[in-house]
Amino acid sequence: MIALRTNPATRWLLGAAVLASLALGANPARKAFVRALVGRDGQVPMDMFLGTSSGPGLAPAQHVRVVLLDGLGAATASGLPALSAVCAAGQELRIDVGFPTVSLPVQAALWTGRTQQQSGLQYRATQLEAPPAGATPSQVPGSVALAESHPEIVRSFGFTSTRPDPARDPEDPEAWRAAFPEQAVQAVASSSRLVHVHVLRVDEAGHAAGAASSAYTEAVRGADELLGRLRAASPADALWVVLADHGHRPAGGHGGEEPEIRIVRGCVAGPGIAPSPTVASIHLVDLARALADALGAELPSDARGRRWSDALADPAPGVTLPRPGAMRVAIAGLLAILAIGWGVRSDRSSRWWPRVPWALLVALVGIGVMHGWPSLSDPPVFAPRGLQLWLACVPAAVLALGLGLAGQSPRAQLAPALGLFAAALVLCRAPEAWLLPGLGLGEAGPPLMPRWSATVSVLFVVVRSVAEGAALAWLLRPLGTRLRSRTRAGA
Numbered sequence: 001m002i003a004l005r006t007n008p009a010t011r012w013l014l015g016a017a018v019l020a021s022l023a024l025g026a027n028p029a030r031k032a033f034v035r036a037l038v039g040r041d042g043q044v045p046m047d048m049f050l051g052t053s054s055g056p057g058l059a060p061a062q063h064v065r066v067v068l069l070d071g072l073g074a075a076t077a078s079g080l081p082a083l084s085a086v087c088a089a090g091q092e093l094r095i096d097v098g099f100p101t102v103s104l105p106v107q108a109a110l111w112t113g114r115t116q117q118q119s120g121l122q123y124r125a126t127q128l129e130a131p132p133a134g135a136t137p138s139q140v141p142g143s144v145a146l147a148e149s150h151p152e153i154v155r156s157f158g159f160t161s162t163r164p165d166p167a168r169d170p171e172d173p174e175a176w177r178a179a180f181p182e183q184a185v186q187a188v189a190s191s192s193r194l195v196h197v198h199v200l201r202v203d204e205a206g207h208a209a210g211a212a213s214s215a216y217t218e219a220v221r222g223a224d225e226l227l228g229r230l231r232a233a234s235p236a237d238a239l240w241v242v243l244a245d246h247g248h249r250p251a252g253g254h255g256g257e258e259p260e261i262r263i264v265r266g267c268v269a270g271p272g273i274a275p276s277p278t279v280a281s282i283h284l285v286d287l288a289r290a291l292a293d294a295l296g297a298e299l300p301s302d303a304r305g306r307r308w309s310d311a312l313a314d315p316a317p318g319v320t321l322p323r324p325g326a327m328r329v330a331i332a333g334l335l336a337i338l339a340i341g342w343g344v345r346s347d348r349s350s351r352w353w354p355r356v357p358w359a360l361l362v363a364l365v366g367i368g369v370m371h372g373w374p375s376l377s378d379p380p381v382f383a384p385r386g387l388q389l390w391l392a393c394v395p396a397a398v399l400a401l402g403l404g405l406a407g408q409s410p411r412a413q414l415a416p417a418l419g420l421f422a423a424a425l426v427l428c429r430a431p432e433a434w435l436l437p438g439l440g441l442g443e444a445g446p447p448l449m450p451r452w453s454a455t456v457s458v459l460f461v462v463v464r465s466v467a468e469g470a471a472l473a474w475l476l477r478p479l480g481t482r483l484r485s486r487t488r489a490g491a
């Protein structure tokens with residue numbers, strides 16, 4: 001493993017120490033990585049250009065009603081009667097909610113016009129201590145928000161009042177859930193200028209049983225029925241905005257950047273909205289601008305969302321997604337190529353098979369077949385023990401053991417695996433957001449980047465399982481040598 005001019009026993013011990021640390025250390029390190037990913041706030045500097053905005057914004061509205069159907073994917077949303085009625089009366093939208101697709105950070109973008117990267121609220125799930133500066137609800141006197149559950153989200157944005165209200169609503173979540181539809185209808189019917197209703201049953205069913213389940217379909221139906229009741233109770237002159245904050249995977253889960261999760265159906269109808277037969281693609285920060293304009297609120301100065309007519313005219317696909325820059329991609333590519341080269345050179349004989357990282361390839365195929373391309377929407381990517389990912393790598397571990405016993409250098413497998421791992425770390429900003437701050441250098445943040453953060457979590461498990469097989473082979477090697485020499489001596 002390590003080309004040192006030392007005696008074989010020292011070499012063996014060193015190799016064993018390196019392999020054992022990789023096999024045993026990978027999972028604790030992965031846990032720390034996942035904790036940093038979901039547990040920290042932190043901004044990401046990024047160049048984002050949505051174009052200059054000169055067209056007219058939405059005209060002020062006397063009443064604005066915002067219904068957010070948490071976790072409702074665009075495909076499922078397309079066939080809903082009450083939702084489709086809102087779209088038919090106005091403008092149907094495909095809304096890019098940005099990354100990551102997590103409820104509180106997405107609502108922060110809706111109410112402030114700043115993306116998750118700008119606000120630094122990326123995987124945040126707990127209530128904000130104070131509303132973000134420039135949040136629209138705090139600028140609208142008498143604004144009201146109701147949440148079916150998880151009231152910490154609506155309590156984060158400066159609404160004048162939120163429900164459930166500990167002073168007047170049932171403390172028991174089930175009792176509140178039963179009272180919620182009627183309370184929502186009353187609020188929507190009231191004279192409050194801004195009423196926001198956060199419906200959560202669809203997201204809850206998605207987490208419990210997945211978007212392909214009958215429980216999800218049932219919850220979606222119930223949510224759409226409630227939307228119909230709310231619409232019927234609304235002041236006639238209200239501007240209606242109905243949207244979701246993300247979709248759900250067929251087996252449940254969200255958080256990643258996949259279009260099925262990130263791009264949701266939205267419907268806007270009412271004063272100032274010309275009924276349109278076409279579907280317009282916009283960004284959530286554009287919708288934030290429209291809401292602020294309708295409510296006479298002022299968004300923070302760095303909010304990039306465009307005025308309504310400009311937003312409708314240019315979909316600017318994917319422009320709010322963070323991306324690794326060219327320099328980062330170059331460094332990652334170089335690391336991967338050097339490491340793969342180092343692995344290939346581990347065997348100088350004329351044989352070709354020991355130069356190929358077979359076990360690594362099998363691990364990647366195993367992950368691909370069982371989990372697809374890694375995504376933060378896939379719950380096993382966060383699981384502390386990584387058991388489901390590890391199971392996909394068991395054949396690779398067995399192969400690494402067999403190849404090691406057959407005499408392949410562990411370097412042939414592990415150098416390329418570590419190279420890919422290092423490349424993914426660079427691509428997800430782990431060096432500056434996680435590793436260096438861990439050593440006291442720079443400011444800690446979440447190592448979050450579409451696609452690459454999930455890949456790092458998966459590659460931790462790949463490195464671990466290949467190292468497990470290689471380590472076992474390495475430990476058994478002296479035994480094999482002794483057995484062979486004894487057999488020879490016996491003959």
Ligand SMILES: [Zn+2]
Pocket residue numbers: 071103203207254
């Ligand atoms: Zn959720």
